[in-house]
Amino acid sequence: MDRLVSAPIRLSDAQRIDWLRLIRSENVGPRTFRSLVNHCGSARAALERLPELARRGGASRSGKVCSLDEAEREIEASGRLGVTLLAPNEHGYPPRLALIDDPPPLLGVRGEHEVEMRPMIGIVGSRNASGVGLKFAQTIARDLADAGFVIASGLARGIDQAAHRASLSGGTVAVLAGGHDRIYPPEHESLLASIIDAGGSAISEMPLGHSPRARDFPRRNRLISGTALGIVIVEAAHRSGSLITARFANEQGREVFAVPGSPLDPRAAGTNDLIKQGATLTTSAADIINAVAPIMDRPIELPMEEDDAPHEGHEPQETDRARIVGLLGPSPIGIDDLVRLSDTSAAVVRTVLLELDMAGRLERHGGGMVSLN
């Protein structure tokens, strides 16, 4: 069991509805959700100010705000599927996931909540894996499960499937790219049922009814790495999705373990490259257990949410806004650079960016980089 420093919180029913409405509103993602709550003091206050912020950001029309009715219907439908919508710091929300830059404000959790609270290792890899790759994924998943780790993976064909199956008895978590009622690939519905039956769980940040699109898979991958102490890449060709997971893991400060292969095997090209770039060469569960042992001993200090003290008081002047927008373009620029170049305060820059966000004009990249759409 991971050690938590801060006490778990619990949202009120009204708060949960507000949070769901905010994250399901147009132009709001996990990052803007957090900015809005920080700026306005609460999700409810943010919902009220969305139209005004979007207008200031230059939107011709206001983005669609999720209605109370829609939010209530999603919570009800989720309940019928056995899915609970949990906020960071609530019991059942993976503690490490709450620490990433852009944690889902509400995570749909189906199945056993307790499993989310245990130390996890992600195992990912090729969908068209080799026999040797599948066998290795099974071995390492079983050995890690026997050592007390929960295995997180993406319910895909190939390595993911092998890792889930081999760790059923130890508890395994399927991280979904679509809504809980839109399992991909569809033939893995039965694998998911086995996972839930065996005391594992499935998590998703997407609304019910959302079929996963291509761009949802990389987004989902940040949750696989984010929940885990580290991730194991078993087989990966150049430019494969597993390498995106490895990149997220690096950005999130998670350990990256890569399984080597022959230079003549294209399915090992990605993993060999990862090792060249500093990933830990992994041939057995012991390699992983030894590396994460010191990290597991460090307590997890969760950030607090909804302090109800709006960080306003730094309302941008029209000239500030114009100067900051003028500095932005299609090439990503660091927020720190924007503050320096615009000669205003960080608070003012953050507010202008939030307005642009709400107007659908801003794109946020990793590492505090932003660009205009």
Add this chain to the structure above:
Amino acid sequence: MDRLVSAPIRLSDAQRIDWLRLIRSENVGPRTFRSLVNHCGSARAALERLPELARRGGASRSGKVCSLDEAEREIEASGRLGVTLLAPNEHGYPPRLALIDDPPPLLGVRGEHEVEMRPMIGIVGSRNASGVGLKFAQTIARDLADAGFVIASGLARGIDQAAHRASLSGGTVAVLAGGHDRIYPPEHESLLASIIDAGGSAISEMPLGHSPRARDFPRRNRLISGTALGIVIVEAAHRSGSLITARFANEQGREVFAVPGSPLDPRAAGTNDLIKQGATLTTSAADIINAVAPIMDRPIELPMEEDDAPHEGHEPQETDRARIVGLLGPSPIGIDDLVRLSDTSAAVVRTVLLELDMAGRLERHGGGMVSLN
């Protein structure tokens, strides 16, 4: 071409005979050869003092000293085979080999001398290599040869053979464990002939007529790594001879490149372990070329030999000798520790160790460690 700082030397005929007599005498190896020349001032002076040193070291009978006649016959027979006996710093003696702790005082070189002066990479690996391993060895040997490197290897079956064959046109060096007239395995006589015909060479520190014994192969491996900027281990099981070459390379400050493989392939167990321990994961010649490029630019400063100024004047007292011998036992101890514990000078300890060496009572290990036989 490697850049040399010191001018090449050339032994006189009389010196070469003295050097050969000394290195072929009983209880004299490359390390003791150097100690003797340093202690006595020259190989000739050392030859004269061998019986006295052995007696002081506690030998009941004096070790056999190689006669003038035997040495002359070896030089003649070598000449008939096209083998020249070269000292460190002589043209045709691999410059980097002269820099190791225990370079052969005389190296038998057959074939093109020029090839020894060019930058070398060693390629070694399993005798019972897989098809993929053999193919990779060929590819990397050819690519390195195309980039101007000479390939050094051990003329063994499997990876060695593949590396030599693929680099014939670029020049390749076979490093032998036995004498030049005792090729192992015998069926590789024709491979060796191709190497010589193509402008490559073969080197050995062993006398003619010496058939390689099991213990000669690890000893030979230090020459493969010692001649090279770095070595590539293509396939190696746990506890294989290639790992000994890697250990020598590390001790000699050479780069170690290892080719990864599946954790389920026992022929990759050794190379994967090497990468875990810090060897460079290698999937292409570029990995090697990039790593050795900065080293190649450093000029090689060769040590001088035969300064004719004997380092005596620190003749041990009988009490010193007894104290030092008393500190020695079957477990290796560092020479530095011996100096400290015996409360005498380093010069006295070195002289006593030399006497014990000549009496056949001392074993020298790597890293300045010694033990009693």
